Amino acid sequence: MPGKPAARYTAFEHAIRGEINMENNQFCEAILNSISEGVMTLDRDWRIASWNRAAEHITGFHREEVLGKECMTIFRAALCREHCPVDKALSCGHPYHDVEIAIHNKRNELIHLMVNAAPLYDSNGQIIGGLETFRDVSQNYWMREELKAQYGYANIVGRSEPMKIVYDILESLLGTDTTVLIQGESGTGKELIARALHFYGPRKDRPFVAINCSALPEGVLETELFGHVKGAFTGAIRNHAGKFELANGGTLFLDEIGEISPAIQVKLLRVLEEREFQRIGDNRNIKVDVRLITATNKDLYRKVLDSSFRDDLYYRLSVFPVNLPPLRERKEDIRLLIGYFIRKFNKQMGKSIQGIADQVLEILEAYPWPGNVRELANAIEHSFVHCKGVLIHHSDLPQNIASAPPVTVSRGAQRAQGKLDLVERELIVKELERAHWKKALAARRLGMSRATLWRKMDKYGIAK
C-alpha cells in the first residue's frame, strides 16, 4: 500500500487507534452529528470504528448495533466484495468520489447511496483505515427510473423494419455526446427520441431543457434562448437566464429548428462553434457546455438549397441525422401502439378496457394518420371517453377517423411518388459525393443504415 508523507493525526485517526474516545470528544461528536451526510470510519480489518447520527438515520442501524462489526455485514451491498469504494480508495491511495451503490437498510429495503471514500493515514504515512461518507439518493434514483420508464427505449413502441433502422441508429448514439438532428413529420416521436438520447446518454443526471422554436416570435425566442440583462429592452425589469444557461451541463432540445430566423441562426452557430454567447443587452461572454439536439418536421436540406437556412449551421446540426418514419409507412406498428395506449389510458383513467373490435383495427390500419402517433394516441383517448364496455367499437372513434375512406394509391399519388424518388436519388448521390463515396459515412449523414443505402443505390441504379 503506498505511503504518504507524515501528517498530524486527525480526530478519526485517534479514534481508530483508540487514543481518544470519540464519545467523549464532544467537539468531534458535535460536528459529526450535525451534518446530514452519513459518516463511517473503518479500521484495517474493515470493522466499523465510528458511525454518526446521519448514518443511523439513513440506514436505520443504531451505532451500538454496528460498532466493531464488519461493514459488509451491515451494508449488504452487491458490490461490497468486488467494488467496495473504500477498498478502491485504499488501493489507489487517494479519495474515491461519487460512487452510487445500493445497500439494504435495517428494514431490508433497498436504498441508493452516493458514496465518497478516502484512506486514513497515521503520522508515518501508513494506512490505518478508511473513511466513507454517504447520502441517500434513493429519491433521485427512483425519479430517474420513472423518467426512464416514461421516456426510455422501452416506451418507444414499434417493431417494424423502419423502426429497427431507427433503433440501430440510436444504439450507435447511446453514450455519445453527439449533436443530433431528428427529422420526421409532426407527431412521429421526435421529442420522445430526444429525451431517450438524453436519459440514456452521459448527461442523464443533468437538465434536459426543451423549447419549440416555432411557438414564439423572433424577439421572444431570442430572449428565451440567450436570456437578457436588466434594462436590455423596455420591460426587461430583471436579469433573465436563457435556456442555454439552464441547460448547462445537460441537453438543449430545439424543436422546429427550421423556423428560426437568420439572426438567431447566426447566434446559434456561434454557440456551437465557440461554446459561448452573450445575454441580450450584455457584452460579457457566458461559457456553456450544452449538448444540442434539434428536430424539424420540414426538409431542412431543402431549406439550405433555397437559402432560407444557413448551410454551415445545417452541417453543424446534422452531424448525426435520425429520420423518423411516418406512421403510414409502418402500419404493422399500429396494433402494437394501440395496445400500448390502451394500457396507458387504463392506468391513467382507472378503466379496464381489453382491446378494440376487429373491424376497428381494420379502420385504424387503413387510416393515413397525417398526425402520426400523436393522432393515434388522441384517437384512443377519445375512444376511451366514449367506450362503455370492454372493447372499443366503431361508434367510439373520432368522427373524422370513423368516416375516413380507406387510402388507395391514386395515379396522382403514384406520380408524386415518382417525383419523390427522383429527389431522394439526387440527395443520395449528393451525400455520397460529399462523403467521397464512403458509404458508411453517407448512410450516417442520410440517417439510414448501410443496408438501406445499398438497397436504395440498387433501386435507383446509383454507382460511383
Ligand SMILES: Nc1ncnc2c1ncn2[C@@H]1O[C@H](COP(=O)(O)OP(=O)(O)OP(=O)(O)O)[C@@H](O)[C@H]1O
Ligand atoms: N414510437 C412511439 N412510441 C410510443 N409513443 C410515441 C411514439 N412516437 C410518438 N409517441 C407519442 O406521441 C406523442 C407525440 O410525440 P412527440 O411529441 O415526441 O412527437 P414530435 O415528432 O416531437 O411532434 P412535433 O413535431 O409536433 O413536436 C407523444 O405523446 C409521444 O409519447
